[in-house]
Amino acid sequence: MIERPSPNFDGRQVPVDILLLHYTGMQSAGAALDRLCDPAAKVSCHWLIDEDGTAHRLVPEDRRAWHAGKSFWAGERDINSRSIGIELVNPGHEWGYRPFPTAQMAALATLATGILGRHAIPAARVLAHSDVAPDRKQDPGELFDWAWLAARGIGLWPAADAAGLPGEPARLLVAIGYETATADAIAAFQRRYRPARIDGMLDGETALRIGQVASLHGI
DSSP states (O other): OEEOOOSOEEEOSSOOOEEEEEEOOSSOHHHHHHHHTOTTTOOOOSEEEOTTSOEEEOSOTTEEESOSOSOOBTTBSOGGGGEEEEEEOOOHHHHTOOOOOHHHHHHHHHHHHHHHHHSOOOGGGEEEHHHHOTTTOOOSOTTSOHHHHHHTTSSOOOOTTOOOOOSOHHHHHHHHTOSOOOHHHHHHHHHHHOTTOOSSOOOHHHHHHHHHHHHHTTO
């Protein structure tokens, strides 16, 4: 673990109950670290994990880092105040999006396990940046292996044959935590839980997956 302090933080007002995952969306780890530590940029995160698995600590977990921006989840709009943000080095959709390497995922699993041990974060509140800002963000994206992470006790992933909670899918999507059931929100859900096709359409397979995820949320 490498200390790379960022000045971009302030005080927390509420307890941490969200772990939010991002990709950097920049051409290199160095460029991402420079931006996240630049006072003029006014962005930061708590942790950054390079593709080789090296973890950088930028902001102490008891401070409010500036990583979520304009966002919403389950009635809350100030996601920064209640979350820990991890940035994963990846060029993102703009610069040549690619799978997340094994070393990076292993380091994430180790780091996230420790975070979940230090904070009361429910599995249902391990989230993607695209979950909380579906109209403007895609990260960490459809190549991120949520199922692998959930198998290690971090987040949720429904079995393919799981029974889905009955109900109107748009209503269930909002009950899960999304602000509205817009095409952007449906696409964000698909990007995470049905990445084979991301079209923002509420088809039968997407509706089934929404029901399955709603059931895991205990709705």
